[in-house]
Amino acid sequence: MWSTSDVSALRSPVVLFLATGLLALAVIVVGTSELSAQAAADEAVWDARETTELLAHSVAEPAIPRGLVDGDAGAIDRFDRQVLDQLLVTDVDRVKIWDAEGRIVYSDETALIGQGFPLGAQEREVLAAGHTEAEVSDLDRPENQYERDSGGLLEVYTRIESPEGEPLLFEVYYSAATIDIRQDQVFAQFRPITLGALGLVVLVATGLLFALTRRLRRSAEERERLLTAAAQASDAERVRIARDLHDGVVQDLAGAAFAVSAVARNPELPASMREGLRSSARSLRTSLRGLRSLMVEIYPPELDADGLDAALDDLLAPAATRGVTATATVEGIDGVPDDTVALVWRVAQEAVRNALRHSGAENLTVTVAGTPGGVVLEVTDDGRGFDPTRRPEGHHFGLRGLNSLIAEAGGDLVVRSSPGAGTTIRLQVAEGVR
Amino acid sequence: MNATRILAVALLTAAVTVPALPAAANEDDVIREGSCTGRADWKVKASPEDGRIEVEGEIDSNRNGQTWRWRLVHNGSVSDRGTRTTRGASGSFEVRRVVVNLRGTDKLVFRARNAASGETCRGVVNF
Numbered sequence: 316m317w318s319t320s321d322v323s324a325l326r327s328p329v330v331l332f333l334a335t336g337l338l339a340l341a342v343i344v345v346g347t348s349e350l351s352a353q354a355a356a357d358e359a360v361w362d363a364r365e366t367t368e369l370l371a372h373s374v375a376e377p378a379i380p381r382g383l384v385d386g387d388a389g390a391i392d393r394f395d396r397q398v399l400d401q402l403l404v405t406d407v408d409r410v411k412i413w414d415a416e417g418r419i420v421y422s423d424e425t426a427l428i429g430q431g432f433p434l435g436a437q438e439r440e441v442l443a444a445g446h447t448e449a450e451v452s453d454l455d456r457p458e459n460q461y462e463r464d465s466g467g468l469l470e471v472y473t474r475i476e477s478p479e480g481e482p483l484l485f486e487v488y489y490s491a492a493t494i495d496i497r498q499d500q501v502f503a504q505f506r507p508i509t510l511g512a513l514g515l516v517v518l519v520a521t522g523l524l525f526a527l528t529r530r531l532r533r534s535a536e537e538r539e540r541l542l543t544a545a546a547q548a549s550d551a552e553r554v555r556i557a558r559d560l561h562d563g564v565v566q567d568l569a570g571a572a573f574a575v576s577a578v579a580r581n582p583e584l585p586a587s588m589r590e591g592l593r594s595s596a597r598s599l600r601t602s603l604r605g606l607r608s609l610m611v612e613i614y615p616p617e618l619d620a621d622g623l624d625a626a627l628d629d630l631l632a633p634a635a636t637r638g639v640t641a642t643a644t645v646e647g648i649d650g651v652p653d654d655t656v657a658l659v660w661r662v663a664q665e666a667v668r669n670a671l672r673h674s675g676a677e678n679l680t681v682t683v684a685g686t687p688g689g690v691v692l693e694v695t696d697d698g699r700g701f702d703p704t705r706r707p708e709g710h711h712f713g714l715r716g717l718n719s720l721i722a723e724a725g726g727d728l729v730v731r732s733s734p735g736a737g738t739t740i741r742l743q744v745a746e747g748v749r
Numbered sequence: 750m751n752a753t754r755i756l757a758v759a760l761l762t763a764a765v766t767v768p769a770l771p772a773a774a775n776e777d778d779v780i781r782e783g784s785c786t787g788r789a790d791w792k793v794k795a796s797p798e799d800g801r802i803e804v805e806g807e808i809d810s811n812r813n814g815q816t817w818r819w820r821l822v823h824n825g826s827v828s829d830r831g832t833r834t835t836r837g838a839s840g841s842f843e844v845r846r847v848v849v850n851l852r853g854t855d856k857l858v859f860r861a862r863n864a865a866s867g868e869t870c871r872g873v874v875n876f
Contacts (some may be wrong), residue, residue, distance in 0.1 A: 382826065388855070389826030392848040395801070396829075425800040425849045 332527070336520050340513060347509045348502075355498035360449050360469065363489050366404070367471040368447055371485040374401045375412065376475040384420050384477045386429055391421060399423060402487075406496075409462055409488035414481060415442055424461045432458040434484070438472060442482050447473040452488060467491030546720075553613045560610050565603065572599035608632045612668075618660055620651045626660060627681055630667055637671055640678045647685030651746050658724055658744060659683055659692045662717060666694035666740040674698025674738060689726075689745040697737040703730050779874050785810075785861075787868035793859045795876040802850050802876050806859035808833075809841040815863055822858040823848050832864075850876070 378398045382390035402410045403423060412421040418431040437448050452459055452468035462468055465488075472486040578584070579592035611629035618626065627643035634641035648656070663681055670679050676698030683692050721728050726744030775796065782792045789810035796803045808817055813835055820830035821844070833842040848857065854875050861870045 387826045388824035388849070388851055389822070389828040391851070392823055392828040392846075395849050396847065425851070428849065429852050 333524065340516065343513060344509075351502045351509070352498055355500070355502055359493070359498060360471075363406075363469055363471045363487075363493075364447050364449055366406075366489075367449075367485070367487045368473055370402055370404075370407075370410075370487060371473050371475050374398055375410075375485055379412075379475070379477050379483075381478045384414055384479060384481050384483065386420065391428065394421060395423075395425075406489050406493040407487055408465055408468060408490045411458070411484075411486045411488075412475075413438070413484040413486065415483075419458070420483065427458070427461065430458075432456070438484055438486075441472055442474055442484050445474040447471065462488060465490055469493075557610045557613045560606060560613075565606050565610070568599055568603045568606065572596050572603060575599060604632070612664070618657045619653050620648045620656055623648065623656050623660065623683065627663060627683070630664060631679070631681065634667075634671060634679055639671065639676060641667075641681070642679075643681040643683075645683045648683060648690055649685075651685065651690055655690055655724070655744060655746055658720060658726070659690055659742065662721070662728070662740070662742045663692055663694060665717060670694065670696040670698065670738070674700075676737065685746070686743075689743055692742040693739060695737065695739045700732045700734050700736045700738050702734060703732050779876055781872050781874050783870075783872060785868050785870035787863070787866060789863070789868060789870060791859070791861065791870040791872045793857070793872035793874045795857055795874045797850070798847060800850055801847050802855060802857070803845065803847050804857050804859070804874070805843060805845045806861070806872065807841060807843040808835070808861050808870055809839060810835050810863070810868075812840040813837065815840065816865065817842065817861045817863055819844055819859065819861040821846055821848070822860065824851065824856055 375398055378394055380387075380390040380393050383394055410421075410423050411419050411427065413434065414420050415434075416431065417434045419427045419429065422428055434442070437450065441448050449469060449471040452462065452470045454463045454465070454468065459468075468491060469489045470486055471489070472484050475483050475485045477483055575592050575596040579589045579596055581589070584592070608629060611626060611632075624643065624645040627645065631641040631643055663683070667679065667681065670676055674696045676696035678697050680695045681693075682695075683690065685691075718728065721742065721744070724744050726742060729741045730738065731741070732738035778794060778796045780792070780794045782790065784790050785808070787810075789808055792805075792807040792809070794805045794807075796805075804821060806819065806821065808819070810817075815835040816832060817835070818830070818832050821828045828848050829846050831844070833844065835842050844859070848855070857874045857876060859870075859872045859874075862868070
């Protein structure tokens with residue numbers, strides 16, 4: 316089923332372009348954010364490594380007194396007094412200095428001093444090789460018992476030496492919040508570039524969309540104007556042809572039929588000749604009816620509410636010759652403006668023409684009824700039907716061609732059909748169409 | 750001399766001559782006081798401070814301008830040392846240091862020696 320007021324929006328190139336553009340923008344924003352977050356995390360870890368090495372070799376190592384590694388209380392006090400404030404800079408949460416046996420010889424958390432914990436493989440490797448490592452802290456490990464409420468830590472460790480020449484592991488813990496802050500700082504550097512570029516894209520796209528929309532609107536208006544002009548020209552031509560037929564051929568045929576019938580009643584003529592003349596007169600009258608149907612089809616003579624019923628009867632006249640049982644019913648349209656009646660007529664004409672030409676129906680019903688919502692036309696056949704979701708090949712194209720007139724009148728045209736189940740075409744239009 | 754006066758004199762004498770009597774302080778503070786080998790008195794106070802111990806050592810000699818060498822020993826190891834001069838009408842000086850609160854009991858010894866007279870003071874706090 317399709318209607319004049321739905322599917323078209325989804326097929327609009329502007330809507331498709333806008334949807335595609337927004338999707339692309341969303342992908343760019345998400346992708347940029349992910350890349351920025353990763354870059355920021357790398358930057359934060361790199362900063363932490365730099366800070367750790369600076370603290371290790373410029374602050375802690377030169378200040379380590381003899382005896383610290385042996386647990387000398389006085390040495391621990393002196394070291395603590397000298398370096399504690401320098402080690403606990405803004406983003407440092409914890410400092411630990413380990414000996415090679417896994418004993419903490421110093422920490423700002425004094426309860427850890429003197430306690431021993433097994434060193435991990437990476438920590439032993441750093442003690443042996445002397446480089447710097449960084450990893451997310453496992454807060455379940457016992458040596459991190461005082462950091463469990465910190466909400467996530469990054470630990471960075473490197474090797475230093477005591478005055479006695481003993482290798483020590485210098486370990487600094489940074490809070491995850493610090494990394495988040497660093498991420499924000501890094502992203503802040505990207506943000507103007509990213510958002511600026513996206514803003515520019517949106518600005519340019521908006522301009523293009525605006526220009527495209529305006530061009531499409533003008534094109535549609537031009538097409539509408541041409542269609543209207545063509546329709547008016549067609550109407551004028553139809554009127555002229557209908558008038559010529561009525562004043563010329565139809566009158567001549569009517570006169571000829573009358574004359575032949577009169578001659579056929581002359582008793583002086585032989586019976587066989589009179590019969591031949593009567594047959595000719597019937598043929599002339601048949602041709603005359605055919606011409607009148609054609610005239611009605613070309614242009615209905617009385618397009619007002621009172622004449623619609625008769626016009627529909629004339630419209631359905633050819634159905635009998637095709638073996639189709641056709642009926643027309645008109646109710647409750649008194650006082651409906653002529654333009655509304657004309658629109659109903661045009662839609663009915665197109666629907667009946669399609670049904671007779673393509674449907675193979677046995678029955679065809681046309682109803683026109685006045686309702687509180689306006690005038691409703693339904694043309695129903697029991698023919699072979701079709702799939703309304705597929706663009707029709709030839710038939711129903713005329714209906715689509717009337718869409719602009721229907722839309723302009725504020726009407727709604729609905730086609731219900733499916734293969735093998737007949738077709739119903741329903742037009743609803745407000746009464747007040749001019 | 751009646752019994753009450755005898756008891757008061759005895760208590761006063763004990764307060765002057767017996768070193769290292771606990772004095773009134775905060776619940777977690779440990780305070781010791783005593784007399785040096787001469788006329789001076791000493792006082793040591795240890796208080797908890799954020800996982801550490803704040804140690805205050807005071808020498809009161811009632812003589813202004815005396816030079817004293819002092820040292821703070823933590824669990825047998827010198828934590829800090831220096832030289833101070835008594836000041837003011839009370840003729841005293843005070844040293845304040847923060848030491849690490851290690852596992853187990855921390856023994857803190859505040860020692861001072863008068864550079865001129867050789868008088869020595871030694872106050873001990875276990876925290």
